[in-house]
Amino acid sequence: MRIGEVARRSGVSVRALRYYEEQGLLTPGRSPGGHREYAEDAVDRVRIFQQFYAAGLPSRRIAELLPCIDTDTTTDHQWAMLNAEHARISQQIDQLTTALARLTELIEAAADRRA
Amino acid sequence: MRIGEVARRSGVSVRALRYYEEQGLLTPGRSPGGHREYAEDAVDRVRIFQQFYAAGLPSRRIAELLPCIDTDTTTDHQWAMLNAEHARISQQIDQLTTALARLTELIEAAADRRA
DNA sequence: CTTGATTCTGACGTCGGCGGTAGGTTCTAG
DNA sequence: CTAGAACCTACCGCCGACGTCAGAATCAAG
Numbered sequence: 001m002r003i004g005e006v007a008r009r010s011g012v013s014v015r016a017l018r019y020y021e022e023q024g025l026l027t028p029g030r031s032p033g034g035h036r037e038y039a040e041d042a043v044d045r046v047r048i049f050q051q052f053y054a055a056g057l058p059s060r061r062i063a064e065l066l067p068c069i070d071t072d073t074t075t076d077h078q079w080a081m082l083n084a085e086h087a088r089i090s091q092q093i094d095q096l097t098t099a100l101a102r103l104t105e106l107i108e109a110a111a112d113r114r115a
Numbered sequence: 116m117r118i119g120e121v122a123r124r125s126g127v128s129v130r131a132l133r134y135y136e137e138q139g140l141l142t143p144g145r146s147p148g149g150h151r152e153y154a155e156d157a158v159d160r161v162r163i164f165q166q167f168y169a170a171g172l173p174s175r176r177i178a179e180l181l182p183c184i185d186t187d188t189t190t191d192h193q194w195a196m197l198n199a200e201h202a203r204i205s206q207q208i209d210q211l212t213t214a215l216a217r218l219t220e221l222i223e224a225a226a227d228r229r230a
Numbered sequence: 231c232t233t234g235a236t237t238c239t240g241a242c243g244t245c246g247g248c249g250g251t252a253g254g255t256t257c258t259a260g
Numbered sequence: 261c262t263a264g265a266a267c268c269t270a271c272c273g274c275c276g277a278c279g280t281c282a283g284a285a286t287c288a289a290g
Contacts, residue, residue: 002257002266002267003266003267004265004266004267012248013248013249014266014267015247015248015249015250016247016248016249018268018269019247019248023247031256031257031267032256033255033256033257033267033268034255034256034267034268034269035255035256035257035266035267035268036267036268048217051210051213051214051217052214052217053247054207054210054211054214055210055211055214055215057214058245058246058247059246059247065221068221068224068225069221072224072228073228074225074228074229078225079225079229082218082221082222082225083222085218086215086218086219086222089211089214089215089218090215092169092211093208093211093212093215095166095169095170096169096170096204096207096208096211097208098166099166099167099169099170099172099204100170100201100204100205100208102163102166102167103197103200103201103204104201106180106183106184106197107197107198107201109183109187110183110189110193110194110197113187113188113189114189114194117236117237117287118236118237119235119236119237127278128278128279129236129237130277130278130279130280131277131278131279133238133239133278134277134278138277146286146287147286148237148238148285148286148287149237149238149239149285149286150236150237150238150286150287151237151238168277173275173276173277174276174277
């Protein structure tokens with residue numbers, strides 16, 4: 001599969017795919033002429049990247065996670081990082097929930113005035 | 116209250132406070148010599164800003180929200196924005212929850228191997 | 231009045247995830 | 261064989277929330 005199709009099927013830009021490779025997240029093969037050749041599971045991997053990006057993980061962290069996903073190994077460093085990110089995201093959800101509640105208050109107050 | 120104390124009590128940097136003013140979020144008075152003079156409620160306001168920043172609202176949005184907080188008025192534009200941000204944050208929480216679940220899977224798998 | 235801590239105003243630097251452009255090459259359909 | 265679509269590398273640009281100087285002015289204490 002070439003880069004354009006991966007982009008369409010995964011919903012990201014061609015530029016983003018090249019960026020992911022630059023960051024060590026994808027390592028597609030190459031055609032004789034130098035064009036990137038992606039395996040089938042590339043699309044799923046990209047979707048996973050998007051999820052992690054949305055959760056605030058930088059490329060470097062995602063790259064560090066890859067061995068845990070691909071091979072079934074986990075170093076001490078990775079173990080610590082997994083737990084740290086878990087805690088960070090949990091906390092982030094709490095903060096968002098608080099902010100959401102505050103927004104809801106504003107919305108309800110405004111709704112009363114509009115009624 | 117001067118800027119240093121506001122910074123200490125609210126937990127943000129002096130630079131951040133000046134930045135907030137630049138963005139129209141705070142409008143402290145000035146001493147005869149030009150130093151900023153903050154009212155008591157500035158600390159609370161800054162904490163609110165931090166919450167909204169943590170929720171992904173840019174300064175411009177927060178500035179647009181201020182009239183809803185300070186005075187009890189809401190324009191159509193503000194009403195739409197309030198609801199849009201509410202939806203965005205809800206969606207963001209969903210995404211974080213999904214990512215968190217995926218991380219939890221990785222952690223449990225790793226925990227088994229470590230056991 | 232002096233000193234040292236605090237504050238002031240610019241203005242440039244940073245980081246991350248791409249967007250966009252330029253100029254050239256490769257692939258594929260007819 | 262040729263055209264045009266898709267691809268390549270390399271590089272600069274952008275945004276937002278500050279960090280980080282530099283150099284000058286102000287403030288509170290003794």
